[in-house]
Every structure is written in C-alpha cells, then in structure tokens.
Amino acid sequence: MSAVATQPDWLTALRDAGRARFGEAGLPTQRQEIWKYTGLNKLKALTFEPSADIAGTAPAIEPLIDAAHRLTFVNGRFDAARSRIGALPGNAILASLAEILRDRPNLLEGRMGVTAAIDRRPMAALNTAWIEDGLVLIVPRGVAVEGVIEAVFVNTGEAPVAHPRLLVALGDMAEVVLVERHLGGGGGGFTNQVAEIALGDGASFRHYVHHAEPTISTALETVTVTVGRDASYRSFGLAAGGGLVRREIEVVLRQPGGFAQVDGAYLVDGERHADTTVLIDHQADHCASRQTHKGVIDDDGRAVYQGKILVRPHAQKTDGYQLSQTLLLSGGAEADVKPELEIHADDVKCSHGATVGRLDADALFFLRARGIPEAEARALLIQGFIGGALDEIDRPDVREAFGAAASNWLTAHSESTA
C-alpha cells in the first residue's frame, strides 16, 4: 500500500493549494515589508523539490541535552535507526509525519494547514506543497510528557532541499518540552520548515530551537502558534549557524489569560545573515507577552530583528514587553532593528526597547586591569551580554545546554579572530 494511493482528499487539496499559492506568489521579495531586510535571491535557481531520500550517512551526533525522546531527521526525512521514542503517557502521540500520513492520516484532518496561513506566507505555501515528513506531537488533555523531546535535523549529500513539517497539538492542561537542533551538513542545503502549534486551555509548551548549520546552509522557519485560555507558549531561538537563517514566529493569543514568551539570541560572523521576525497578536483580554532578543554581530555579518506587538480592540489589560539589544563588534557589522507596537485597545501596558551598541570600553578596561587578556575579556563581556537573554530560559537543563552551545560558538569565534 503506497502513500500516494491512500492520500486522503483533504491532504491532496492542501498540497494543491500550497502549490497553486506558491506558483502565484513566488519567492517573497524585499518589497514586502516583512521581508524588507532579507533577500532570497540565492534560492532562485532551486527547483525546491525535496531531496528524494536519505543519501549517504550523516555524521554521528553528539547529544546536546539529556533527552527522554530523540527523533532524527536526515534531509527532512525521519531516520528511525537514529531515533529513540520512549514510552509516552496517556495515549500521547509522538511520531514521524510520514508514519502518521501512512497509517492514520485522518488524525491530522482539520489540524494541519489551519494556522500556517499560506495566503500571506509564500514559504509556508511552498512547504505545504511538499508535505511529506516531519514531526507530529499530539498530547491529550491533562497529559504531561516528562523530560525533553529532542528533534535533530541533519543534511547529507550536496545541497539537499527539505521541507519539514511540524505539527504540535496540546490538549487542555497538557505539558511538553521540545528542543529542535538544526545541524545541517557539509553539503549545505536549503531547509524550509513550518511548525503549526495549537495549545488548548491551560496547556504549556516550551519550545527551544538551536541553529548550528554550516555557513553554506539556508534555513527558513515559519512558526505559528495559537494559545488557548490561560495557556502558555515559551520559546527561545539560538541562531549560531547557517549562512542565512530566518525565524518567523507568529503567536496568536486567542483567549483570555494566555501567555507568550518569544526570546532569542543570534551570534553572527563572516557574511552570515540572521533574521528574527516576530508577531504577537493579542486578540483577547488579560494576556501577556514577553520578548528578549540579544545579538552579537562581527565581521560583515547582518542581523535583523522585527518584532511587532499587535493589540486588537478587545484585548484590554494586555501586558506586552519587548527588548532587542545588539552588539556590533566590527565596522562592517549591521543590525536592522524594527520594534513595533500597534495598539487598538485603551487599557493596556506595553513597552519596548531597542539598543544597538558596541562593547563597553569601561568594562573592557576593568577586566584587563584585573589581568584578563583582551581577547578573553571581550569573550567574557559578550558571553555576559548573551547570557542576559539565555537567563530567560526557565528550564535549567535547556538553559545550561544552550549556554554551553553559545559559549562554544564564542570561544571558536574568538580563537578564529585572535
């Protein structure tokens, strides 16, 4: 029984709609406000057809964290041999999308393609056209999945193309922690991922994403989250790799009492480009959102942060906060920072701050006067700066793992420039 033969009508329709929409829209251009600072010209030559199979073997992967469950994807396709899914409580489902589409496709009907909004997102439309594999996580009401679920994405072969699709649906009061690691591969490649996340009332989802691809890789992420009543979405993105990494995150606070925390750090050197584009859509009253983003840019690197807090007319008592701080370490480094508040309710508390600056000369002198050599002193200051964002991670094991990953990047970077 082949996958094609059993493909349900809704999925065929969804893929067709994605294909049609991307055919119409094409790649986003910098004339579109949301893509103003990030160009995709280098993707123009691609056919976007996903790489057919797992070509060759990906390198062994060192664990970043002590995960209870680990799923490995090679060129966007689930690699069962290198995955380990342990026992899950209360009929929770954690599996590859390909497996679910093969065995129980109707489980996804009405869940997939709901929030990705392909009409206004060409890259999500492209991903939708190629829905084949990825991760499915469905947790019933009241079920807490203990430990960390880790999803590792690696590439093999020359310039593979992948369109991984993640679907996360948490029932009321369910709890999950997901860590994504995007490691790419020596042959680079283009990854265009979409994650659709729906959180029921009182649910809690912690979502941590680490990009550590080689410089020749391009990775685009579209994350759409809907948050139920009193539910919370907490996330952190560490962009420490890839030639071009863009994380586009939209969180919709649909019901009163919802909470969204979208934080991140980007470490950019060489000619790399990191883009973080966030929209927090406050649709209901008494919701809160928090954003802390810190970036370090060296050489001719470029980082983009666009963050918008949208408060709709009925979203009274909204509490929104947004901070973006960028450290430029070289004359060629560039930061494009666009914090935005759009408020249509009259009883709200929203604040934002954005700074772009250089290393504090007083602090650098202080450390050197205590005997710390200049390169080490700079690394310590940069680490402290980034630490201010990492401290927002409220899970100690993830905070430690991401802290170590950031620290390793900074050490390697300071050695390469010393």
Added chain:
Amino acid sequence: MLEINDLHVSVDGREILKGLTLAIPAGEVHAIMWPNGSGKSTLSYVLSGREGYDVTGGSVTFNGKDLLTLAPEERAAAGVFLAFQYPVEIPGVPNATFLRTAVNAIRRSRGEKDLDAIQFMRAVKEKSKKLGITDEMMKRAVNVGFSGGEKKRNEILQMAMLEPAFAILDETDSGLDIDALRVVADGVNALRDPGRSMLVITHYQRLLEYIVPDRIHVLAHGLIRRSGGPELAHELEKTGYAEFADGKAA
C-alpha cells in the same frame, strides 16, 4: 618598587600631570592628597594603562621594568592593581566567574595551574567572609545592584585574591559611610605587607585615620607640592588646602 620620574600626561590636549616625581619603596603605603577636583583619576589610569592618557614626557618604572609600554593585563600580571573609584558594572557576568577568570589569568602569567571552581570557592570563602561579601553577591553579576559600599568591598576582595605587589586605591573612601569605611580599611590594612606597596589617592583626611600612610604627598596643579609624614594630614585638616590654591609650591 615604583619610580615615577618627571611624568607629564595630557588628556585631550590638556596637560594634567606636569612633571610628577614620586618613589614608593617596597612595603610602604603612600597617600596622595589631591585638593582640586580635576584629573584626579589621571595618575591611577596612567599607571594601570587606560587608553586616552598621553604620556608626553617622563618615565614610570616598576621593579626595574618600564611600566608604560605594557598593556593593562601585563601590568596586572606584573603585580599592579587599581581599586577603581567607580567600580564597573558588568551585566551577565557572575562575580565569581569574573574573579576566577582574573585569578586564573594572573596564575597563568606566573606559570601556575588554574584553580577549578571548587578550589576557587575554597580560596575565596574566608576572604569574602571577612569583607562581608555573601555567596549571593558572588553569584550576582559583577557590581550589578551592589550598594556603594558593596562595590568597594568587592574591589578589596579582588585585591585580596590577586595579591598584587603594588595597589592603587583611587578614592576608595568616596561615598562610604563610616562603618563601610572601617570594613574597607580593615581589608586594606590586612593586606599590608613588607613585600607590598600601596598608593592611596584621596581628597579627605578621614581615610588616612584608618589607613595610616608612611608618607603623604600633596598634589596640586600637576605637581607634588609638599611631602611629609602622617602628621601632614592633620596639619592639612587644620589649615586646608588654601596654600596650594595659587599653584605655587609651598
């Protein structure tokens, strides 16, 4: 130990030190009283190697070495320590991490092995306790949220851990109430040693009651105008600095 000879220093084209000469032998504590407001930190920054201070003439030798050619971290490795008038806040860097990094940098420069986290905590424990620095303050970011007194005590803890041969205390008394001043002075006095020299820079005679110097120098208009023993502080307390106001040597 430290010999400053005919030192001329300019900041932004303005001459602040106009031929300062001063020798501090090993084991002695000297105080510089500096009545007028401007450029008081110039000497401490020149000695510790901060950028932006142009030495236009003269020399500074430290244990026979030309100090002025060394980078700040090399001076620290050679044994020079500056207790800052305004200790710098470093968000995100825990006090313990900073201090261990500094201690290990100095140890490395001496060819000694690094202290690991446990060895370091053991070494720091007694010294921090004497200065009233809690474990919680060691975990907090360097000087962030510290009171004025806590910052100054933190400076003295750094001095105690780094064990410099020569320490400059730049207005360590500023902003301290009498209780805080006593704690800081006790910390400094505990570090007095035949092998260690200190230079205390202050505007107020009060500090010198707690840290009694071997010699006092009055610096005005870029030159040392008068030198004497500890009794000079009392004399100045009575007569004030009026006699130095015209810029002429007494």
